[in-house]
Amino acid sequence: MPSRRQVAFISSVAVAVAGAIVIWFGAAAIVTAVFARDVQAAAPWLEVGKFASLAWVAAIGWMFAWRRLDEMGRETRKFSWFVGSTAAILVTAPIMLFWLVNGGAFLAQHLRRGTPGAYFALGWGGLVVAQLFCALIARAGWWAMKR
Amino acid sequence: MKNHLRVLRAERDWSQAELAERLDVSRQSVNAIETGKYDPSLPLAFKIARLFGQSIEAIFEEE
Numbered sequence: 065m066p067s068r069r070q071v072a073f074i075s076s077v078a079v080a081v082a083g084a085i086v087i088w089f090g091a092a093a094i095v096t097a098v099f100a101r102d103v104q105a106a107a108p109w110l111e112v113g114k115f116a117s118l119a120w121v122a123a124i125g126w127m128f129a130w131r132r133l134d135e136m137g138r139e140t141r142k143f144s145w146f147v148g149s150t151a152a153i154l155v156t157a158p159i160m161l162f163w164l165v166n167g168g169a170f171l172a173q174h175l176r177r178g179t180p181g182a183y184f185a186l187g188w189g190g191l192v193v194a195q196l197f198c199a200l201i202a203r204a205g206w207w208a209m210k211r
Numbered sequence: 212m213k214n215h216l217r218v219l220r221a222e223r224d225w226s227q228a229e230l231a232e233r234l235d236v237s238r239q240s241v242n243a244i245e246t247g248k249y250d251p252s253l254p255l256a257f258k259i260a261r262l263f264g265q266s267i268e269a270i271f272e273e274e
């Protein structure tokens with residue numbers, strides 16, 4: 065007989081997988097119906113469908129992980145994300161100013177085949193990486209204080 | 212906030228892990244509460260008080 069936690073884990077995985085399949089194939093069906101044979105126009109929307117299904121899996125996983133945490137674990141994460149995210153925004157702000165002043169030329173020189181979309185993704189990804197890094201440092205600091 | 216959790220636990224011969232399991236929290240949380248580095252929420256304080264059959268004020272006291 066599986067325990068309550070095991071049942072919760074299995075149901076979460078089932079909901080995540082079923083939802084992802086429905087989103088992925090549902091999006092594909094809608095996009096195909098709307099764009100008919102225009103493969104080029106349909107391509108970005110199919111990608112959005114794929115990422116939406118992955119985002120669904122990530123969201124379910126995130127909710128499940130959150131529910132498993134005890135109150136101190138939740139407080140640790142609230143603290144580390146608040147401090148880490150704020151620090152990341154402050155740390156990346158000067159970099160953004162650099163891009164505004166002379167970043168275009170720098171990017172054009174170093175990423176010759178870059179598209180505006182790739183630059184946007186680079187900016188988003190950079191902020192995410194900075195947030196993860198700063199949150200990790202904040203969490204280490206929290207544990208050092210609380211141990 | 213000071214507390215007598217370590218003494219109460221020792222009286223029952225429970226390890227931190229055992230107490231954590233009874234309270235449905237992590238062992239690290241029990242350790243942090245015992246050392247006064249983390250103050251539990253009111254629901255958890257009530258849970259602790261119920262587990263040891265004492266009032267919250269008997270277990271936790273202001274520094």
